Amino acid sequence: MSAPIYKSLDQDKGEIRLLYLTWNGKEDEAITARMITAPFEDCPCYAALSYVWGDETQNVEAVVNGSKVEITRNLAVALRHLRRWKLFRGAVSLPLWADAICINQRDVAERGHQVRLMGLVFSSALYVVSWLGAPTGGQGDINFGAVRRFASLHKGSRGGRLAGQAARKRLTFEQVLRDPSPCMGRYSNIEEYIGAINLAESPYWTRTWIVQELVLASDPDRHLFCYGNDCVTYRQLEDYNDFVDGAPMKCSPTVPLIPLVGYLKEHGRDVPAYVVAGISNRCSSSNPLDAIYGLLGVVELDITPDYEKPVVDLYREWFAGVLAQGDYKDMLSWAGIGHKDYSEADGFPSWLPNLGMRAKRAGFSWEMPIDFVWRPNAVRDAPLAAFPLQLPSIKAGDILSISGARLEAVAEINIYEFQSDLVADKVSSLEQMGVMGIPSTKGERCEASNFFRTEQGNPGSGPEKTLPGDVLCFLDGLSWTALLRRRDESTWAYVGTCRLDTRPDQIYLEKIQRGEILIEEFNLR
Structure with a gap:
């Protein structure tokens, strides 16, 4: 985007920019606008535009304050339609706020400051216009x-x-x-x-x-x-x-x-930090920092936007906020080195969810109740919920100290090729097969390669990169059984959650209650 149209905004006054669309009525006329700068408290009534940027490589020229700027095609289509509205035409037209133009996208400091104002920008707008696109005459057109x-x-x-x-x-x-x-x-x-x-x-x-x-x-x-x-x-x-x-x-x-x-409107700013994980599982952003910055207006987080901050540092700061709020149930469900989309090169500790990956986890759907949106495994209590445990804590930046109980290890993987192989195995019901991610139609092929059998002969399913020797554990705050992998004598890698038939879980808990299996502290790295 061309820079001459931008002058530094006064952060102390909370200045923002607004666009007045101009149009002479000709369909083929270029998109033109007059942009003003005003302190937020004294700015005129305006409309805020909510839209998807779209492909940023397919840009269209617009003219703002006499200078050419490049905007995405989707924004251009939106502005071409909106300039026809009486709301944005004439002597008493309403100015428009559109982030791609009203924020200098090349100024990292300004972007961070304007993100902090986003809550005010949208909550104070006289109108909010959510742009869904324009008809193409094809089968994909929306009909209201x-x-x-x-x-x-x-x-x-x-x-x-x-x-x-x-x-x-x-x-x-x-x-x-x-x-x-x-x-x-x-x-x-x-x-x-x-x-x-x-x-x-x-x-x-x-x-x-x-x-x-x-x-x-x-x-x-x-x-x-x-x-x-x-x-x-x-x-x-x-x-x-x-x-x-x-x-x-x-x-x-x-x-x-x-x-x-x-739900978020009803709860206001009291929404806890853990919901960020659930939202990022279904929603994405082109900049991984925006998995958190894009929700600061609705989630209770003491984080200052900084677009020069490393992604892993921001996500670690968010996770520390989750722990500080004390409601960390199932946060580890979003992490793990066993998932195919995990890469050591990203620099993430194994326990830290990479919100920018938008990894899809099993058992999550928009059709589920709201509680499921926040916590993918909310269908059951954490096995260790009844035990008095020390709260998890982050040590030395990359180590998460968390209480748990070591159960047994994975003995072999890739044990099922067809559903019929499980009929004679130690699975209690076809319904439980579904919980484990196992096809329920007889003879249907199991495409995944994450089915395993434990040392004690229990069948289960885990992440794609599950290996023999991975240890099954109950961890504090986690609804399902976890898989850990030894890194060295003092630390473990968190692999992910796994599914077992329901019977072993109860047996393990009874052994913990009798003291046959001990609660210990795991240092995850």
Whole structure:
């Protein structure tokens, strides 16, 4: 982006930049804007733009204060549509805040300062415009018809007016696509359903910054979600989701992030630091620092944005904040050298989650209750929860000291090729096979190479890089059994969590209670 349009902002005054879009009505006219600088407390009413940057290698020229600047294609399409709105035209037009232009992206210090103001920028905006893209005329186009229809029904009846027993059977979405009429009666419209799928699958819902921007938008009726020239409000999306999740039907996809955003709005700044791990598992950012910086407006963290800070130092600072808040349950579920996406070259201790990897862990879905978003293993209590243990602590920067109990070791791996191999093995039920990640269809091939048998003959499954000799342990705050690997006489590497049949867990706990297995301290590095 061209630098001449930028002058240093006065941080003491909390200055920000705002854009006034200009347009003479010609469709082929270049994007032009006048940019002003104003102290935040004295700036005019404005609208804040929430959008996905898109491919930063495909840029479009715009003219700001007479100088050419480069912006991403997605931002350019958004501005071309928004300049048509009466809201942004004429003598009383509203200025617009768009981060790619209003923040000097080449000034690292300014970026850090403006990130600290993001909470105020979005919470104080008169309007927030969430840009979802523009129609292409293809099958991937978004259609807000179902959103408006269901939101209206929800508002009028709170989910009680869908006719037909077929809807109560909670048809799968694929069934509805084949034949929507039994579910929707006179309201059926297959184009609307397809458009609803495309809405749910929009890349907009996958970006870390979007979470904060949605949470901070203060007025649900002035928070607009726009696709081309069509818009719905945040309140309509909430009502749509509530209706779809209601008792009569489950035949349309819910909009991602909306339940999460509702939870965060409800809890305000009291949201604990551990939620960062859950959000980063489903949302990503081009800069790994933004896995944390992109949530500082909604998460309780005493961290100052610094875009020159090494990523591992920032993540270690975040993890220390999690431990300080005392609610660290299942944080280790997001870490481990046994996962295929872990690399020693990244410089991360084995116990520290690499939030920037957006690694997908088993047992996590947007369809799960909110508690599951924060903690992937929230379906059960930690085995050692009933024991009085010393709190984990970080020593010498790279060592996590944590209490646990050593159980047994992995004897062999790659033990199953087909599901039928497990039928005669020591797995208590087909349902438990699912918990272990084992295919439940007889004869189905097990593609993963992480199935193992322990020294005592117990079958289980672990991360992709599980090795013979890895030690099974119960660790403080971890719901599932952990795998550790010896580094040297005093330290261990954390490999990841593993799944066993449920029976050995109870046997291990009974041995711990009898004193046959001792609680000890592990130094993870």
